[in-house]
Amino acid sequence: MGSSNAIRFKDVSPAVTVKRMASGFAQNIAAGQHQLTSDEPVEVGDTDTGPSPYDLLLAALGSCTSMTVAFYARRKQGRLEHVAVRLKHSRIYATNCAECETKGVCWTILSVRSC
Numbered sequence: 666m667g668s669s670n671a672i673r674f675k676d677v678s679p680a681v682t683v684k685r686m687a688s689g690f691a692q693n694i695a696a697g698q699h700q701l702t703s704d705e706p707v708e709v710g711d712t713d714t715g716p717s718p719y720d721l722l723l724a725a726l727g728s729c730t731s732m733t734v735a736f737y738a739r740r741k742q743g744r745l746e747h748v749a750v751r752l753k754h755s756r757i758y759a760t761n762c763a764e765c766e767t768k769g770v771c772w773t774i775l776s777v778r779s780c
Contacts, residue, residue, distance in 0.1 A: 691715065723752040 679697035686693060686702075690711045694701040702715035716724065727750040738745035 719754050723754060727752050 682695045683703075684693045684695075685691075689704070691702060691704040691714050694703055701721075703718055703721055704714040705711035705717055706713045730750045731748045734748050735745060737743075
């Protein structure tokens, strides 16, 4: 077998637990030692105590993108001082949930842009 320069990452990711709070849509999230809250904005009938699930998903995508750029720069021994990833999404609740019961799909990200 030929040698490979690929870096293999050990799966050390802890389980993520999500629990609904007493009322509304707010959720307690535990990811290892980290605690987060997710919620929906006041405009859709909740208390906005944390980022929405859409915002958390974009944050995850943006973090992954930024870390990947930094990883490649480090691997190529390039100089990288700053990485910024800007993401946006759009959603239409009625469209997103039109097929929830028939297809088991409850939401769709309509567009993700990295700038």
